Every structure is written in structure tokens, then in C-alpha cells.
Amino acid sequence: MSFAKTRTIVQEGDTVIIYVNPQAMYALQVKPLTATKKGDMVENIFQTAYGALKVQELVGKKFGHKVQFSRGWGYLLHPTPELWTLNLKHRTQILYTRDISLIVMQLDLKAGSIVVESGTGSGSLSHAILRAIAPTGHLYTFDFHQQRVEIVTQEFSDHGLEEFVTAKQRDACKDGFDLEDAADAVFLDLPNPWLAIPHAVKSLKKSGGRICTFSPCIEQTQKTCEGLLAEGFKYIETMECLQREYQVKNITLPDVDDYNFSFSISSNTSETNGEGNQKKDDRKFRAVLPALQMAGHTGYLTFATWPRQSEKFQT
Numbered sequence: 001m002s003f004a005k006t007r008t009i010v011q012e013g014d015t016v017i018i019y020v021n022p023q024a025m026y027a028l029q030v031k032p033l034t035a036t037k038k039g040d041m042v043e044n045i046f047q048t049a050y051g052a053l054k055v056q057e058l059v060g061k062k063f064g065h066k067v068q069f070s071r072g073w074g075y076l077l078h079p080t081p082e083l084w085t086l087n088l089k090h091r092t093q094i095l096y097t098r099d100i101s102l103i104v105m106q107l108d109l110k111a112g113s114i115v116v117e118s119g120t121g122s123g124s125l126s127h128a129i130l131r132a133i134a135p136t137g138h139l140y141t142f143d144f145h146q147q148r149v150e151i152v153t154q155e156f157s158d159h160g161l162e163e164f165v166t167a168k169q170r171d172a173c174k175d176g177f178d179l180e181d182a183a184d185a186v187f188l189d190l191p192n193p194w195l196a197i198p199h200a201v202k203s204l205k206k207s208g209g210r211i212c213t214f215s216p217c218i219e220q221t222q223k224t225c226e227g228l229l230a231e232g233f234k235y236i237e238t239m240e241c242l243q244r245e246y247q248v249k250n251i252t253l254p255d256v257d258d259y260n261f262s263f264s265i266s267s268n269t270s271e272t273n274g275e276g277n278q279k280k281d282d283r284k285f286r287a288v289l290p291a292l293q294m295a296g297h298t299g300y301l302t303f304a305t306w307p308r309q310s311e312k313f314q315t
Helices: 081-087 097-106 124-133 146-158 197-203 218-231
Strands: 015-021 024-029 033-035 041-043 045-048 051-054 066-068 073-077 114-118 138-143 165-169 185-188 209-215 234-239 246-254 282-290 300-306
Touching (some): 097 124, 114 124, 124 138, 146 165, 218 234, 218 300
Parallel strands (some): 138 165
Antiparallel strands (some): 033 041, 045 051, 209 300
């Protein structure tokens, strides 16, 4: 299954998303057999709280249709980077859609873009980048840990993305990216991103480009901004993306005089009756209110522009 293309019918080898409810979604690879912990190959049967699902029976079904468990049902969804972010196995902390959407926009990613990513991690951002730059772009992604590189390389292959991405094990802060005048954009998710900035300069095209760094601490961000300024980057800015949900609710408020906004209860205000009904002077309203809880700080996103290098373009 290619995340870069869509189809209507499930085929063997596809990655699919089984949606039961917002708190229960599962990413499955459609194959007849699966390996046990002992290495034995057995029939691929997926267990859920609503019963078992024979995975091979998904072949030939249409995306969007219901699938039957032994004690319930769910929906068969086509995979997307957003759904993959919610269902992937966490090998590291990951970026979520609210930050990813800002990164893709600010880096000006489009079909044909060449992107360097350092800090592949679990591949959450990588899948979103690949969708944005396919079918003519390419992603070079690097991670310090060889095992993570091997796992994410297999996932790219399973998802039909291998022709758009090159994944390598590399210490980017020490060894750089082994690219020169090649990238339109660079993304750094590293403990010390300022150490990789000189290597990013070398990899960016001399015609100009964009860079983004992700850091959870403001001290990291300060050192990164100093490094970007020292290397000649322009338009340096740091953002924090906070998503706040608003909810529509029915509320009850006292009915007050148009010119008297006192909420004190007068002697004429009617009381509730014995059955607990509302006071006659109370009025119901439909209001839009912010949610009482929200996801807070994830990290600081620092963006900067690598300007066109005039030496190369002198007439």
C-alpha cells in the first residue's frame, strides 16, 4: 500500500487502519500469516476488545466499509499520515499533526521538493513530508540509532514509499549529511541542533531554502537562534503551536434587566418548585465555550530562511 496513492479495494500486503472508536484504532498489515514470539508462523488473527478479526478476510473489501468482529464491528479506513501518526509504534517521542502541519507549511514543501530530516525517530513527520513532496521529490532522513533506521526503512517499504526516501544511520551533528547544494529544506529534531546548522548550510541549495528546528526547551531554542544568525540565516522566528478546542453548550443564566447587570436575587425573583424545575426568570442560552482541558506545550519550532547566495548568480 502506497501512502502517496489511493485505491478503493484492499489488496494483500496493504497497510490498513481499523477504526472502532476515537480511542481504539489499529494499523494492520494485511497478510495471511504472522509470526509468534517463538518464531512460528500462524494464521493472522487480530484480537480486539470486540472480538477477533481474521485479517486475510479484509482482502477484496472496500475502504470505508464496516468490518465484522466476533462481538462487534469497526470501519476499514485507508491509511493517511495523520492516521499513521495516531497508530504507529512509538520508538521515540513523536510529532503530532498540529506541529506537523505548521512545519510542512513553513518549509514550503511541495511536489518536487528535496528535504533533509535529521532525527527520523518513529517516522511520524517523515510520512507527512513524503506525501507533500511526492511523486517527484525526495526525502533524506537520518537517525543516530541503527535499529530505528532499519525499522523505519522496512515501514517505508511496506507503505510503498521506498522510491521517495533514503534513510541512513548517521550522527548529523558530527558527520553532517553528505549532501551539498541539494536540499530545498532542512528539519532538525536533535538535542543540540545548533551543532548541525553548519552542515545544514552545506546541504541547502545556493539558490536559497528554509530550515526548521524542534526543541522542547527554550534554552535550546536560544542557542539555535544564535547559531542560525551566526551562519547568515534571515527572518528567524520561533513559534509554539497550541490547539484549543471550543465546544457548543446549552447554559442557563439569570434573566437581568437590560440596564441593570446585577445578578443579585431580588425579593421578586421566583424560586424553584419542589420538583427542582428552573426559576421562571432564568433563561437558556446556547454558548460557545473553550474546553476546560487542552494539550499544552510540545516544543518550540524555529524557522529561518537561507538567502540566495549571490556569488553563484552574478551576471
